[in-house]
Each structure stands twice: as structure tokens, then as C-alpha cells.
Amino acid sequence: MKPRPPLPYINNILSLVLWASVFVFFGCFYRYHLAYQEQYQMFLFTSGYMEETTLRIGGPAEYLSRFLVQFYRAPWLGAFIIASLLTLLQRLTLAAASCTGKGEGWAPLTFIPSVFYWILLCDESYKPTGVVSLLLVLAAFRMSLSIRPAASRAVYSLLMIPLLYVLTGGTAAVFWALCVVGEMTGGGLRAWRRLGFIAGGALLLIASPLAAHGFFPQYPLSKLWTGADYYRYQTVFPFMLSALWMTVPAVVLCLRLSPSKGNLPVHGLQTCALVLAAIFGIPRMTDWKKEEVMEYDYYVRAGDWEHVTALADRKAPQSPLSVAFLNLALCKQGLMPERMFHYYQNGPEGLLPSFVRDFSLPMMAGELYYHLGFINTAQRFAFEAMEAIPDFQRSARGIKRLAETNLLNGQYEVAAKYLRLLQHTLYYRKWATETMACLHDEERIEANADWAWLRKYRTKTDFLFSEEEKDMMLGILLQQDLSNRPAYEYLMAYCLLTKDLEHFYQYYPMGESLGYRTMPRSYQEALIYIWGLMNDTTDNIPYPVSDEVKRRVNEYRRIYVNYPAAEPMLRGAFSGTYWYYLHFRK
Amino acid sequence: MRRYFIYIPLFLSSLTGCREAVIPEETRDEPPAIFPDYAGVTVPSTIAPLNFRAEAEYSRIDALIEGSRTGKVHVRGGRQAAVDIPQGRWKQLLEDNVGGELNVTVSLKQSGRWIQYRPFTVHVSAYPIDYGLVYRLIPPAYEVYGKMGIYERELSGFKQAPLIENTLMPGNCVNCHSFRQGSPERMSLHIRGPYSSTLLTSGGEANLYDTKTDQTIANCVYPYWHPSGKYIAYSINETRQVFHERRDKRIEVVDARSDIAVYDTEANELLSSAQLTRQDAFETFPAFSPDGLTLYFCSAAARTIPAEYSDVRYDLCSIAFDPASGAFGSAVDTLVRAAAVGKSVSFPRPSYDGRYLMYTLSDYGNFSIWHKESDLWLLDLQTNEARELSEVNSDDVDSYHSWSSNSRWFVFSSRRTDGLYTRPYIASIDEAGNVTKPFMLPQRDPDFYDASLYSFNIPEFVTGEVKLDAGGIENKARTGERIQMRYRDK
Structure with missing residues (x-):
């Protein structure tokens, strides 16, 4: 007799691999997305902030999420949090699915919601609120499984639907779907009671947002169906999130209906498929x-x-x-x-x-x-x-x-x-x-x-900000104090980048008092170019242009003038010059 | 079990701590510095408790509020706690002392010693005040707005309820709420953004209007109801914002063009006249006299905008209006020649008894909330004499104002607390024109204003609770259900 494959151990190792992969991904490769997210919230340890955040549909999940996101300021900590949340999501999905003792061989399926959410979280608009909500829902469902009398469990579940709606928003629908799966796969209720339970749950699920609209008339009903802010944009509820929600009861159903405890090859196949899904999915959502x-x-x-x-x-x-x-x-x-x-x-x-x-x-x-x-x-x-x-x-x-x-x-x-x-x-x-x-x-x-x-x-003279006249604003800034080197350099850079050589030439003398030991390279290049437009030779240029720049501008000119398709020829040696920018950059 | 015994002395000591007798070891001949500053203010007898906190550091606070006629309320608090006055007892105290005074004695425990301060007085006016205020809560932002809305606040308590928030219509802004002499039944409100429209309510019915016509330069903007409720005067402004770079200025809101029209709610027609739509002038901020026969407004010589924004100065003008025909008089009177003295008038608001007209005076322009020099002025319509309301003005912005329905109170916006966030202040004015020290709208927690990142914008008195079906309005706004205003050609 062959020894049974150590699937539980492999499943535990896979959970650890998930944790480590997520941690490394967000900690090493995608860490600035976490720091970015942290800056768009301000978690306050005040009763007023708690009240303001929690007293709405899905508010408690949102509050917990914001509490966690504040730690994203240290991206390693943020990666730790996301890895832990996603691993917990997988473990709770497994716990929700495998209460009957079956399903160890199909456990890789329980990684689907976590991997799916990992992919979604690569888009900075998806907030951890959705993960926190799912965790609360799965924890509530897992708790229901520990209630043995079927009727008591049904009552508990029905009570939890509106409560979870308040706590997590529309994710309560996942709870209802899990309850349905639970009852359909050996819940213990008689047929008609089961039907009543499912219908009652659905009714509560529909009634909850309708009732909430009475308490929160300042939100459109369409918003109250989903409730919480799983996604940063208020008017959007992404289809992907609905799909993710569906995977949770679907996975639990699959495991509960799985024919046997599975075997190592099937387990390996699932794992490979999952890894492939991650490899395929993550790059689609990442934005480097x-x-x-x-x-x-x-x-x-x-x-x-x-x-x-x-x-x-x-x-x-x-x-x-x-x-x-x-x-x-x-x-x-x-x-x-x-x-x-x-x-x-x-x-x-x-x-x-x-x-x-x-x-x-x-x-x-x-x-x-x-x-x-x-x-x-x-x-x-x-x-x-x-x-x-x-x-x-x-x-x-x-x-x-x-x-x-x-x-x-x-x-x-x-x-x-x-x-x-x-x-x-x-x-x-x-x-x-x-x-x-x-x-x-x-x-x-x-x-x-x-x-x-x-x-x-700083600006002391009063003037009105103008997007169209940034050079004017920089000029005013410089005029206030001619020793303001950054203002001078930005003004000159603005002229160079807008290819406004006339003003560059006009403003250039303002920098004479700024104490440059040698004239900066880009200024030399611009000046010699301007001089070349007005004169036949650069030899008598009255500005401190180095011999090397003089030599290079002649070389550049030779190629530029003599070859109609000069750009590829100039790219190698001259792409770092102002002349190249002037001629070939839009 | 034994371990619980150690908590008993602690519990008992905490009880005795609450009842610690205040035996001042020092008496100071100065009133305490408190926030909000309620010392010497005059309040209506139905105002919410004037909760406050002391500005100094303290481990305990004790406030004894005694009526000059009868009654007293004793309030205590812990470290840096506010004086949180019980609402029921406060209400009784005010009722018992209408026309009298409340004397407030504050003692602070500092460094283990009780220090008692000179009592300050709160006058309880015999003039009743309206039910509440309606204001917009909006961050003092530039061009972008996040969450904001129009809210109603009852004055006898702390209850604030949203009338309409932009959570209902994401991406939209709600502004310029206006009531017919404070009546909650008749309201005008604009929605700006994707659901752009103007809301008018009448007898429980709410309709949305498209106010732009081919003959007018833009949508209707600043409203003012005719006392009959049949007409609403609107300014029609082509507005833009520009931004200062100087440290003590931020924003300039300027009109490139502006006119005035009167909307006939029964005929669904906008009416105007050549005097209110001049090409060489900017006309704005219309307001009807309480008898409905005069339309006040501000007028400035037209300038090139934004280049000459600081040269735009508005005078206070008036023109006759015939409510029967909707016709305007042929002559414009100039009541306050502010431009001639280098000043500019905005927000003319006649008192409902017809005696006074209050306005804001600033150095230039019409958007006085961004002008630190803005102050309130009062024009006596009987004598045509204007005076600065030094009793209520501060070193910072004092701007938008509104009269109570009995004309004995006015509310205004001020930025005196921090220079940026607008807060509502209420003051009383008697028949002889005597104005009292204003008080800040009380909040249950005095730190409310410090924690709030919203400005109280356009505070308006209302005589009763406003009923607004927010969901119905959202539905109409979303589905595009609009009534097109027409323009009556001469």
C-alpha cells in the first residue's frame, strides 16, 4: 500500500509560499504603490474620525482597512500586511470549504480568491477594504459551521446577513452564497426549510440596502447595493470584483463536492494552473x-x-x-x-x-x-x-x-x-x-x-498664476532676488525646452552674477547654436564656450546638414546635447 | 475575588473627585480666555447650550452659570475638558432669564490650585430667533470640490441634518441656496456639474430648471426671492477664478461679464431691462426690498478681466420694480458710491422690516470672502446714512450675512478664528440700531470647529424645518428632467 501523500503539509507550505510571494512582490517590486496609497488617507486616532468612518454601510470594514493602510508608509510593513491578509483569505476559504474533512487534494483551489485579489491589488484603485470584508464574511461563515443544530445555524446566518451588510457592505452577498452552498452540501435543514432559508436570506439581502436607503438618503440606492468603498472611485463597481466574490462560494462548492481527498498529481496540476494564472494575471494589472x-x-x-x-x-x-x-x-x-x-x-x-x-x-x-x-x-x-x-x-x-x-x-x-x-x-x-x-x-x-x-x-510680488506664462512667473521669481539660482536655471530650462531661443538669449546675462565657474554645458550648446545662426563662424563667439563644444557643434552641423536622415547618425554621439533635443524632440 | 477590592477605593476616590469642592486659592480680576468667546454676547432664549473650553492648561474646570433672575447650572469637567452644559437645564435657565443675564464664573485647577476668574456675562435677549440655519459645508477649496452639501441646523440644539449632499450626485456641486424670507417652503438651489440645473421648491414640489437661455450670457447664479414668492431675482455671471502668489492672498473670483434678470415663477419667464444688462457695467447680487417694489443690486464699471480685476469696484444701486407687471423702472439710483472712495459693495441684504440694508465692503471685486479687509456695513434706509458695524467686525474676513425673519438677528460669515475657515456668527440688532457682540454658532464640542475642515458657507435663517426629497431630486437630476426657463422678449 502506497503511503498517502502529505497533502495537508503541502497545503501549509503552499500557504507559506503565497505569503512569501506576495510579501516579496509588494515589498521588493511594487512597493511604491503602497507608499502612494498611504498618502491618500489620513487615519486619525480620534473618536470623531471613527464615528465619521464607521457610521455608514461598510464603514467598519473601511475603518479597519484604513487602519492597516496607514502602515503602508513603510512599504515593507505594507507588504507584510497584504501578504498576511491574502494568506488569511486563503486559509479561511480552506476552512470554510474543508469542514467535512474532504477537499485536501483540491486545496489549491482555495488560493484562487487570494491570487485573484493579489492581481486586483496591483491596481492602486482597489482598496484593501474588499479583502477585509471578505475576511469578516468568511470568519462569520466559519463560525456558523461550528453551530451544530441546523435550525440555530440558520437563524444565526439570517441574522448575520443584515449585520454583515452593515459591517462590510455588499460582500454580505458572499456570506449568503456560502450559506446556500453550506446548506446544499449537507447543511441538515429539511427540504422546505432549506428553501425558506435560502429565500429568506435572499430577501434580507435585497431588503438590507432598501432599508439602508431610509437611513442614508444622501447616497443613491445604486451605491447602497455595494455599500462599502472597495474601489476608490465612487461611481464605479468593477466587474472584476463581482467575479472575485463569486469565486469564493464557487471554490467552497467545488471542494465540498470534490469526489475524493485527491491525489498528488491532481494537486500538482492545480498548483501549476494557479501559478500560471498568477503569472498571466499579475502583469496584466501591474502598471510599471x-x-x-x-x-x-x-x-x-x-x-x-x-x-x-x-x-x-x-x-x-x-x-x-x-x-x-x-x-x-x-x-x-x-x-x-x-x-x-x-x-x-x-x-x-x-x-x-x-x-x-x-x-x-x-x-x-x-x-x-x-x-x-x-x-x-x-x-x-x-x-x-x-x-x-x-x-x-x-x-x-x-x-x-x-x-x-x-x-x-x-x-x-x-x-x-x-x-x-x-x-x-x-x-x-x-x-x-x-x-x-x-x-x-x-x-x-x-x-x-x-x-x-x-x-x-519665495514669491513675494503679487501676480496671478498662469499656466501659459510659466516663464513670466519664473522671471518674476528671479527678479525678486537675482541670487536665486534655481529660479534662473528653471527659467533658462523653460526657454530651452520650449525652444524659445530668443528669450534664452535675452535672459542669459541675468545669470552672470550667479557665480558659475564655467558656463553650464546646455547653455554653451544653446549659445553656440544661436551664434551660429547669426554668424558664419563660431570662432569669434564672445561667450565662454569650450573648444570641445565648438568642435562638437561643427561635427553635429556637418552631419545634420549633409544627411537628410541624420537623426540615427546623431543619436549615438549627440543625443545628450541640446542640439539633438532642439531638432529631434517634440 | 480579593483583587477586586483594590478597585473599590479607586472607584470611591473617583466619585469624590467628581464632587471636589472648588475652594479658590487665587482670584483673578480678569475673565477667563475661553473658546468660543461668549463673554458679553447676547443670545436668544432658545439658543443651544454655549459649551466652551478654557484656552489655558488645566486639570479640572468648574463653571457656575447663574441667572440674574433665577436659577443656576453648575458644570464640571476634567483635564482640558469642555464645559458641557446639560441641554434641559440650560433651556430652563434661559427661559427663566429672558431679558436678563447669565453670570458665568469659571474656575480652573492649575498645578493643583483652584483659580477663579472674574465672572463674565451672557445677555439673554427678549427677541425670538428663527428655527434654524441652512448653510453649505464646503472646504475652502479652489476649483475642485470633494464631499460637500447643504445642511440644516436647529438653533435650539445641536442637530444638524443634510438637506442634500453631493454623495448623492458624485462630481456635482450644490450651491446658492436661498429662501423666501426664511420660509422653508420656497427654496432655490443650484446644482453644478454633470447634473447642472437649478432646483426650485414650492409647496412640497421640487422641480429642476435649465436656466440658460439664448438671450442670457450664462446660467442663473446669485438668487433673491421676491416677498410674494412669485419672482426670484438672479444675477447671471460669467465667473472665473484666478490665483494669487502673494502670501496673504489666495484666490480671486471675478466676473468677466454679469447681468441681472428676474424669474417669474408663474409664467416661467426671465425678465430684465436695459439698465440691468449694460455692456459697460457688471451688475450682480440682486435683492428685493421687503415691499417688493425695489430691486437693490451692485454695479461696477466693466473692466478687462482678469487684467484689471483689482480695478472693479461695485456701487450699491436700486431700481424700481412693479410686481404686477414685472416691469422695471427707467432710472437707477446709486445709494452707496463705494467706487468713488476706492471701495466695493457686495451682498446687499435689506432687513425684512425695511429699516436697514446690510452689505459687505471690501477694497475691490465682489467675492469678499477672499478679502481679509471685508467688513459689514449698515445702511439706514430712513436716513440714507451708512456706518461700519464695528460691533461685529474683526481684523479678518466678515462677509456673507442674512437677516432673521423678524429682523432682530443677523448671521454672518467670519474667518476671524484662523483666517481661512469660515464660521457663522450671530448678532442682535434692536429697533434703534444697537448691535450686540456676536456669538459663534454653538457646537456640542467646542473643538468641533478646530477639527472641521469645512467652511460654513452662505448661512441663511429658516423659520422651520426644510423638507427636501433628496432621492427624488437625484432621480430628476440623473434622468435629465428639466424645465427650460424662457426669456421674455420686450
């Missing part, structure tokens, strides 16, 4: 371009400029926002005019992105305006981003920025209001308390090098 932007944003937010340029050295950024972050990091390190064209540049949007009515871009782009001294614009971007958060949450990052900008504007009462809020958070409390001590204390504010710089160079 967003991950790149989020990574840049993460380090810009931390002020780790060297890390930002190191990222670009590893892989050139492509999106306008990533490029804008890179340019800011270069500027902060005094490298922008020297090196900016060594990287891919995609126009003025890659320098100072325009405002869009969105929660994501303004929050990130606000960093650029803040570090340049456009304090009011940084404040506006933070405020608008926060208002645009689709699930109406507040943003701890946004509130922090509002506190900073109000401090810099000398509006200490409003700054104090924001700081008091942050003092009720876990991760921002220390900073808020330290900053609170700086209010009304000029010496302490000046002791902070960043604030001191911003207070010195």
Missing part, C-alpha cells in the same frame, strides 16, 4: 510606468535627490512627471544646466507640469512648485489634490503640505489647525509636534534650512 513615477515621487518627497538621479542613471525616466522630478533633483544638486539633456527631456511639461483636476498629479507636481518657492501654488495643488480624492478621504501628505505652506506664509493659526490634526496620526505626529513648536518662533523657523531658503526666495 506608474510604479516608476511613484518611485520618483517617493524619493522627491523624502528629499533624497541623489537617489532620484541614481534612478535616472539606471533607467532614463519617460513620463513628464518623472522627468520633472529628475530635473528638480538635478537642480537641487546644482547639476540641471550641465546634465539635463543627458537624459530624455519631453518638453516644458517635464519641467513644470500643468494642473489637472485629479488627485494624483497635483499632489506630486506640487513638490516642484514648493521647492522653487511658489508657495501659494504648492498650497493650491495640495488642497486641490486632496479635494479630488474620489472616496472623499483626507490626505496626510496634503495636510502636511498645507501646514508647511501656511507656516511659510506666516498664517500660523491655520497651520496650527492642520498640525493638531496630524498630531492624531501615527506617522506624522512627531513631525507635527516639532513643527507646532516652530509656529510664531522666527528663530526656529529660520533654523530649518529648507524653510529658511524658501522664506528668502
Whole structure:
């Protein structure tokens, strides 16, 4: 007789593999998505916040979810939480399915909801609220299985449907479906009672949102069917989520109806299929371009400029926002005019992105305006981003920025209001308390090098923000204080990126007092190009252009003029020059 | 079992702690610094408890509120706790002292010592006040709005109920609520966004209107009901926002064009006149006189916007109106020539007894909530003399105001607490024009305002509970059920 395969042990090992895989995925490869999510909420340890969050349909699950998401600020911790939630989901699905002792051989099926949710969570709009809801529902169902008298179990289940609806929202439907599966696979109720139980459950499921509409008339009924905010956008309930919900009772049904305890080959086949599904599904939901932007944003937010340029050295950024972050990091390190064209540049949007009515871009782009001294614009971007958060949450990052900008504007009462809020958070409390001590204390504010710089160079002249006249705004900023090197470099970069050589040439002398030891490379390249347009030779150029640049511009010109398809020939040696950007980048 | 005995002394000591006698070791000849500042205010006899907290650090607080005629309420609290006055006893105390005063003695336990402060007085007015306030709660945002709505708050308690929130219509904004002399039966409200429309209620029926006509420059904006309820005056504004870069300014809301029209609710027609639709002038903020025979409004010489935004200054004007025919007079009177002295008028609001007209005065423009210099002014319509309401104005924004139905109270918006978040203040005015110190709308928890990230926008008195079928409105808004307003050609 062959020994029985150690399936329970293999199942436990598979659970561990799931945990480890999810942990490594979110901890190593997709970690900036977690940090990104954390910034669009502000979990407060106050009774008011608890009341506001929980007193609505699905509110308790949402509250638990937000409690967990605050730890995403440390992405490793976030990965740990997601891995644990998804593993718990698998174990509870197994527990819900295998109470009859069958199904060990089919246990890989219990990984389907977890893997499915793993795939969904790669989209930052899916919130952990859905996972938390499913866990509550499965726990409630598992509890029902421990109630032996069938009638008592039925009563418990019927009572749980409206309760779970209140706690988790529409996920209560999964509970009802599990109950139906439970009763259909040996629940113990007589036929007519079973029918009554199923019908009663369905009735409660339909009645719950209708009754809730009486208590929450300010939500459309369509919203109350699903209740909780499983997805960040209020008006959308993704089909994928419905599909995921269906997998839970379907898996439980499969296991309960499985013919035997299974065998190792079948078990292995299921595992392989599951791994293939993950390999196929995860890349479909991951967005590595967003991950790149989020990574840049993460380090810009931390002020780790060297890390930002190191990222670009590893892989050139492509999106306008990533490029804008890179340019800011270069500027902060005094490298922008020297090196900016060594990287891919995609126009003025890659320098100072325009405002869009969105929660994501303004929050990130606000960093650029803040570090340049456009304090009011940084404040506006933070405020608008926060208002645009689709699930109406507040943003701890946004509130922090509002506190900073109000401090810099000398509006200490409003700054104090924001700081008091942050003092009720876990991760921002220390900073808020330290900053609170700086209010009304000029010496302490000046002791902070960043604030001191911003207070010195920030916009002081009143003018109206204009998306179409960013060069004008940079010009005003520079005119206020001609020693403001970042303002000068951004103004020049703006002219170069918009290919406005006339203004570049006009503004160039303003930098003479900024103490450049040698003229930055991009300026040399632009000047010699302009000079070449006006003169036959570059030999007598009155600007400090190096011989190497003179040599290279002649070489560039030779190829550009003589070959109709010059771009591929120039790409290798000249893609890092301003001339190449001027001629070949849109 | 034994371990429970150790809790008994603790329990007993906590009880005795609650009843600790206040024996002041120090008496200070100054009133305590409290928030909200209720010292010396005048309140109606039906106002909710004036819960407050002391600004200083303390381990215990004790407040004795004694009526000048009869009755008293004694309230105590723990560390940094608020003085939470029992609602029933407060109500009785106010009723027993109508026309009298309440003297509030506050003692704070600081560093183990009780310190008693000089009592402050709260005057209980004999003038009744309306049922409640309706306001919009909205963050002081720029162009984007998250969750917001119109809410009703009863003044005798702390109950606040949403009339309509944009959770019902995600992505939409609700604004410019207006009632016919505070009547909850007749309301005008705009919905902006994908469900853009104007809501009008009458006798329990609510309809949505499309207010843009071929003859008007934009949708109807700032409303004011005719006392008969037959007409609503609207300004029609082509509005945009621009953003300052200077530290003490944020937003400028400017009109590129604006006119005034009067909507005849019975004929479903918009009426106007050449004097209210001038090309060389911006007309806005219409308001009917209580007899319905005069239409007040603000008018400024037209400028190029946004370049000359800071040169736009509005005068207070009026024009005759004939409710029978809907015709306007031929002459425009200028009541306050603010532009001539470098000032600008907004929000003219005549008192319902016809005696006064209150308005906001700022340096330029018409969106005074973003102007720190904005103050309230009062025009005596009998003497045509205007004066600054220094009794209620602050160093910060004091702006939108509304009269109670008996004209003895007014509510206004102020940013005096932190310079950004608008809070409602209520003050009393008697027949002789004497104005009392305003009080902030009381909240159960005095820290409510500090924790709230919403501004109280357009506070309006209402004489009773507003009944609004939010679900029905959402249904009409979603299905596009609209009544098209027509324009009456001459």
C-alpha cells in the first residue's frame, strides 16, 4: 500500500509560499504603490474620525482597512500586511470549504480568491477594504459551521446577513452564497426549510440596502447595493470584483463536492494552473510606468535627490512627471544646466507640469512648485489634490503640505489647525509636534534650512498664476532676488525646452552674477547654436564656450546638414546635447 | 475575588473627585480666555447650550452659570475638558432669564490650585430667533470640490441634518441656496456639474430648471426671492477664478461679464431691462426690498478681466420694480458710491422690516470672502446714512450675512478664528440700531470647529424645518428632467 501523500503539509507550505510571494512582490517590486496609497488617507486616532468612518454601510470594514493602510508608509510593513491578509483569505476559504474533512487534494483551489485579489491589488484603485470584508464574511461563515443544530445555524446566518451588510457592505452577498452552498452540501435543514432559508436570506439581502436607503438618503440606492468603498472611485463597481466574490462560494462548492481527498498529481496540476494564472494575471494589472513615477515621487518627497538621479542613471525616466522630478533633483544638486539633456527631456511639461483636476498629479507636481518657492501654488495643488480624492478621504501628505505652506506664509493659526490634526496620526505626529513648536518662533523657523531658503526666495510680488506664462512667473521669481539660482536655471530650462531661443538669449546675462565657474554645458550648446545662426563662424563667439563644444557643434552641423536622415547618425554621439533635443524632440 | 477590592477605593476616590469642592486659592480680576468667546454676547432664549473650553492648561474646570433672575447650572469637567452644559437645564435657565443675564464664573485647577476668574456675562435677549440655519459645508477649496452639501441646523440644539449632499450626485456641486424670507417652503438651489440645473421648491414640489437661455450670457447664479414668492431675482455671471502668489492672498473670483434678470415663477419667464444688462457695467447680487417694489443690486464699471480685476469696484444701486407687471423702472439710483472712495459693495441684504440694508465692503471685486479687509456695513434706509458695524467686525474676513425673519438677528460669515475657515456668527440688532457682540454658532464640542475642515458657507435663517426629497431630486437630476426657463422678449 502506497503511503498517502502529505497533502495537508503541502497545503501549509503552499500557504507559506503565497505569503512569501506576495510579501516579496509588494515589498521588493511594487512597493511604491503602497507608499502612494498611504498618502491618500489620513487615519486619525480620534473618536470623531471613527464615528465619521464607521457610521455608514461598510464603514467598519473601511475603518479597519484604513487602519492597516496607514502602515503602508513603510512599504515593507505594507507588504507584510497584504501578504498576511491574502494568506488569511486563503486559509479561511480552506476552512470554510474543508469542514467535512474532504477537499485536501483540491486545496489549491482555495488560493484562487487570494491570487485573484493579489492581481486586483496591483491596481492602486482597489482598496484593501474588499479583502477585509471578505475576511469578516468568511470568519462569520466559519463560525456558523461550528453551530451544530441546523435550525440555530440558520437563524444565526439570517441574522448575520443584515449585520454583515452593515459591517462590510455588499460582500454580505458572499456570506449568503456560502450559506446556500453550506446548506446544499449537507447543511441538515429539511427540504422546505432549506428553501425558506435560502429565500429568506435572499430577501434580507435585497431588503438590507432598501432599508439602508431610509437611513442614508444622501447616497443613491445604486451605491447602497455595494455599500462599502472597495474601489476608490465612487461611481464605479468593477466587474472584476463581482467575479472575485463569486469565486469564493464557487471554490467552497467545488471542494465540498470534490469526489475524493485527491491525489498528488491532481494537486500538482492545480498548483501549476494557479501559478500560471498568477503569472498571466499579475502583469496584466501591474502598471510599471506608474510604479516608476511613484518611485520618483517617493524619493522627491523624502528629499533624497541623489537617489532620484541614481534612478535616472539606471533607467532614463519617460513620463513628464518623472522627468520633472529628475530635473528638480538635478537642480537641487546644482547639476540641471550641465546634465539635463543627458537624459530624455519631453518638453516644458517635464519641467513644470500643468494642473489637472485629479488627485494624483497635483499632489506630486506640487513638490516642484514648493521647492522653487511658489508657495501659494504648492498650497493650491495640495488642497486641490486632496479635494479630488474620489472616496472623499483626507490626505496626510496634503495636510502636511498645507501646514508647511501656511507656516511659510506666516498664517500660523491655520497651520496650527492642520498640525493638531496630524498630531492624531501615527506617522506624522512627531513631525507635527516639532513643527507646532516652530509656529510664531522666527528663530526656529529660520533654523530649518529648507524653510529658511524658501522664506528668502519665495514669491513675494503679487501676480496671478498662469499656466501659459510659466516663464513670466519664473522671471518674476528671479527678479525678486537675482541670487536665486534655481529660479534662473528653471527659467533658462523653460526657454530651452520650449525652444524659445530668443528669450534664452535675452535672459542669459541675468545669470552672470550667479557665480558659475564655467558656463553650464546646455547653455554653451544653446549659445553656440544661436551664434551660429547669426554668424558664419563660431570662432569669434564672445561667450565662454569650450573648444570641445565648438568642435562638437561643427561635427553635429556637418552631419545634420549633409544627411537628410541624420537623426540615427546623431543619436549615438549627440543625443545628450541640446542640439539633438532642439531638432529631434517634440 | 480579593483583587477586586483594590478597585473599590479607586472607584470611591473617583466619585469624590467628581464632587471636589472648588475652594479658590487665587482670584483673578480678569475673565477667563475661553473658546468660543461668549463673554458679553447676547443670545436668544432658545439658543443651544454655549459649551466652551478654557484656552489655558488645566486639570479640572468648574463653571457656575447663574441667572440674574433665577436659577443656576453648575458644570464640571476634567483635564482640558469642555464645559458641557446639560441641554434641559440650560433651556430652563434661559427661559427663566429672558431679558436678563447669565453670570458665568469659571474656575480652573492649575498645578493643583483652584483659580477663579472674574465672572463674565451672557445677555439673554427678549427677541425670538428663527428655527434654524441652512448653510453649505464646503472646504475652502479652489476649483475642485470633494464631499460637500447643504445642511440644516436647529438653533435650539445641536442637530444638524443634510438637506442634500453631493454623495448623492458624485462630481456635482450644490450651491446658492436661498429662501423666501426664511420660509422653508420656497427654496432655490443650484446644482453644478454633470447634473447642472437649478432646483426650485414650492409647496412640497421640487422641480429642476435649465436656466440658460439664448438671450442670457450664462446660467442663473446669485438668487433673491421676491416677498410674494412669485419672482426670484438672479444675477447671471460669467465667473472665473484666478490665483494669487502673494502670501496673504489666495484666490480671486471675478466676473468677466454679469447681468441681472428676474424669474417669474408663474409664467416661467426671465425678465430684465436695459439698465440691468449694460455692456459697460457688471451688475450682480440682486435683492428685493421687503415691499417688493425695489430691486437693490451692485454695479461696477466693466473692466478687462482678469487684467484689471483689482480695478472693479461695485456701487450699491436700486431700481424700481412693479410686481404686477414685472416691469422695471427707467432710472437707477446709486445709494452707496463705494467706487468713488476706492471701495466695493457686495451682498446687499435689506432687513425684512425695511429699516436697514446690510452689505459687505471690501477694497475691490465682489467675492469678499477672499478679502481679509471685508467688513459689514449698515445702511439706514430712513436716513440714507451708512456706518461700519464695528460691533461685529474683526481684523479678518466678515462677509456673507442674512437677516432673521423678524429682523432682530443677523448671521454672518467670519474667518476671524484662523483666517481661512469660515464660521457663522450671530448678532442682535434692536429697533434703534444697537448691535450686540456676536456669538459663534454653538457646537456640542467646542473643538468641533478646530477639527472641521469645512467652511460654513452662505448661512441663511429658516423659520422651520426644510423638507427636501433628496432621492427624488437625484432621480430628476440623473434622468435629465428639466424645465427650460424662457426669456421674455420686450
